[in-house]
Amino acid sequence: GAGVSQxxxxxxxxxxxxxxxxxxxxxxxxxxxxxxxxxxxxxxxLTYFQNEAQLDKSGLPSDRxxxxxxEGSVSTLKIQRTQQEDSAVxxxxxxxxxxxxxxxxxxxxxxxxxxx
Amino acid sequence: EDKVVQxxxxxxxxxxxxxxxNCSYEVTNFxxxxxxxxxxKAPTFLFMLTSSGIExxxxxxxxxxxxxxxxxxxxxxxxxxxxxxxxxCAVGGSQGNLIFGKGTKLSVxx
Numbered sequence: 001g002a003g004v005s006q007x008x009x010x011x012x013x014x015x016x017x018x019x020x021x022x023x024x025x026x027x028x029x030x031x032x033x034x035x036x037x038x039x040x041x042x043x044x045x046l047t048y049f050q051n052e053a054q055l056d057k058s059g060l061p062s063d064r065x066x067x068x069x070x071e072g073s074v075s076t077l078k079i080q081r082t083q084q085e086d087s088a089v090x091x092x093x094x095x096x097x098x099x100x101x102x103x104x105x106x107x108x109x110x111x112x113x114x115x116x
Numbered sequence: 117e118d119k120v121v122q123x124x125x126x127x128x129x130x131x132x133x134x135x136x137x138n139c140s141y142e143v144t145n146f147x148x149x150x151x152x153x154x155x156x157k158a159p160t161f162l163f164m165l166t167s168s169g170i171e172x173x174x175x176x177x178x179x180x181x182x183x184x185x186x187x188x189x190x191x192x193x194x195x196x197x198x199x200x201x202x203x204x205c206a207v208g209g210s211q212g213n214l215i216f217g218k219g220t221k222l223s224v225x226x
């Protein structure tokens with residue numbers, strides 16, 4: 001596709017349920033990033049993949065958050081035993097070059113997650 | 117701790133006005149500074165700046181970076197209602213991820 005595609009666009013879950021959010025990056029983009037954006041805030045980094053390798057997961061807020069990109073393309077962010085503070089927009093971004101930095105990241109529309 | 121600070125946090129202007137949005141940063145191993153426009157959906161890439169003093173321009177938008185004073189500005193001339201959005205400033209360090217400010221919410225009134 002022409003851009004980064006995320007699904008679902010909206011997700012409502014009850015506290016304690018597990019959720020899975022999908023990201024389909026721009027074709028050929030090596031790097032993939034997940035961000036969390038709370039209401040009224042800028043996006044905050046969660047984790048970074050280069051191809052299938054998860055090179056940085058320092059932003060994941062707890063061990064309930066898990067991300068994978070098994071074939072170096074589509075990525076899934078999974079949140080287990082969701083809590084109300086997990087409510088946010090989850091943004092995925094991709095960029096082309098292998099080396100870090102100096103390359104614009106292109107964002108998907110995000111998944112708005114609401115935990116009841 | 118790395119941080120990016122944007123000001124003002126919100127701004128209301130009338131069509132035709134010129135606005136200047138500010139972004140200051142303290143980031144280890146600075147690589148680049150990026151501006152994004154966010155309406156209801158994805159942040160849309162505007163500019164990436166890596167060198168001081170070189171203005172980047174696209175239509176009515178322009179931006180410049182000062183690496184000595186650690187700030188950037190985004191200018192929008194002859195504003196239109198379609199410019200209403202949140203403008204995000206982000207800095208890329210050596211780790212690859214972007215560190216974002218909170219954004220400036222711009223409202224352009226007819």
